[in-house]
Amino acid sequence: MLSIQRFFWMCAGTPIEIIERYPTEHNKFIGIGATIFFTALFAGLSGGYAxxxxxxxxxxxxxxxxxxxxLWGLAIFNLDRYIVSSINKTAKGLRQFYQASPRLIFAVLIAIVIARPLELKIFDKEIKDVLKSRYLHEQQERVSRVSxxxxEKYALELxxxxxxxxxxxxLSKELTRLREELKKEVFGDKTSTTSGIVGFGTYAREKQAVIDSKQEREKYLASQLVKLETYINRQKELEGINTQMMLSDSLMNAKVSYAGFADRNWALGHLTSSGNEVNNSSAHAVLFIxxxxxxxxCAPILVKLLSDAGPSDVDIHESEARIIRWLTATSPLSKNRFVRAYRAIGGKPGRRLTRRPLYNKRVRKAGAAGLHGGE
Known part of the structure; x- marks a missing residue:
């Protein structure tokens, strides 16, 4: 538990040494660190899924x-940790909001990005149905265009x-009728087209001759149809027309399962854009997600903004202010002053300090001593 606690303290972005000084701040920084960690975790899962x-x-x-x-989760974790740690809780509330406003805007964009893949997973079954309808329609249009x-190309043969x-x-229907008439003629059935004389007489032979001639024509037509259909099928095979067929259910399900992110995103947009009650309900669900x-x-930033300024925040602010005063002190009377090599004490910034070498001072002193001695 101590290791987990220190891990969440590290996630909060505040130095652990300062947090340890104030026991009343322990739970607050555990909450802030846990919020930052789980936000980055969900961002990483969503980015990987996308x-x-x-x-x-x-x-x-x-x-x-x-x-x-x-990588995406670490990037979000680092960004949240930096911005949360950079918010000055001792400043006024509006200034704190200004400090956090870039991150809040960026949070909205990130939330939209990481929410979309999870929405695709939640509406997975509905998306597959929409994609299946789309793919079937596209297949039908493609087959129609190719056909x-x-x-048009083989209009004469067709x-x-x-x-x-x-x-x-x-001719087949007529032959069937003529055979029935011949049968009635042979058996002596009296009709408007038969003589009623039993046996294979003159009328029966005439009908048989007509049937034979029409059968020859039927055979010729059948042979011509076979030749033309064989030619058309061969051309379809050469031009790949026979392969343009509707996919089976198993192949269609496999194609839907391997649909890319763009197709699935389009399907979700189509699912939430129509005007019926089911799609309106889906649109509301997507919006709330x-x-x-x-x-x-936005939770890490909101947690930091809503929390009160604690002892650790005051400690950090005073420590930083004390260090800044020590680094920028220019008064000669200050014991903690910091004198830069390129600035004169109390001089204006940018003005270089012109110093004479030490040996010149020694030469002048020696020369002055010589003159006094000579006098």
Whole structure:
């Protein structure tokens, strides 16, 4: 517990030696340090999750995600720790807010960035359904475009196939009817198209001749259709038309699972932009999740701003002020004064001190002594 306590003190950005002097400040700095640590932790997890979708399907996707998540979390941790430690609690409240305002603005941007990947994970099932509908629609459009281009290119052959197919179908129906009439003619059934004479007579032979001629035509049409269809299928194979087919459910699910960050982000935007009740509810949920992360990301700064100025803050402020006075003191009467080599005592900044070498003083003293002695 002592190690965890000191770790959170270190996260708070205040020197541990100063915190240890004031026991009443221990819990406050534990809270501030824990807030900074967990904010950085969630930022790292969210950043790593976002990058995982960027490299989805790559062999080192998990490695890149872990490395980026650690670096992103450390960057947020360092930024929060620096800004929290730089807020002067002994200053007036408005000045403290001015000191923290850049970080609060930056916190909103970071919160939006780190909230988006987690929103994608929360609405994962709904996003997959939207992506599946989109991919199916895109496939249908692609197949339609390819088929239309192929039909335009081979319009003559396809038109011949259509005409021959119609004639073949019509001829097949007529042959079926003629065979029924021949059967009734042979068995002596009296109808408007049969004589009613039993046996294979003159009328039956005439009907048989008509059937034979039409069967020859049917065979010719069938052979022509086979040739044309074989040619069209071969051309489809050469131009890759046969591969432009609708994906099966398993292939579609695999494609949706490996969808990139841009597609998933688009699906979430589409899911929250429509006007029905379900999508409006999703839009409200996304908004509240974003606001939650904004509040969570701003938590380290807010905790520091809302806390009262404690003994440690006063100690740090007085120590810094005392050091600054000692470093900037220029009075000759001050025991703790600091005289820079390039400034005269009490002189203006930037004015160089012109000093004569010591040996000149000795020469002048020796010369003066000689003159007095000579007198």
């Amino acid at each position: 990058l995982y979708y960027v490299f989805a399907g790559a062999p080192f996707a998990i490695f890149f995600a872990v490395v980026f998540g650690v 239309a281009a192929f039909a 038109g011949q196939i259509e005409r021959l197919q119609k004639e073949y179908d019509s 974003t606001l939650l992360f904004v509040a969570f990301e």
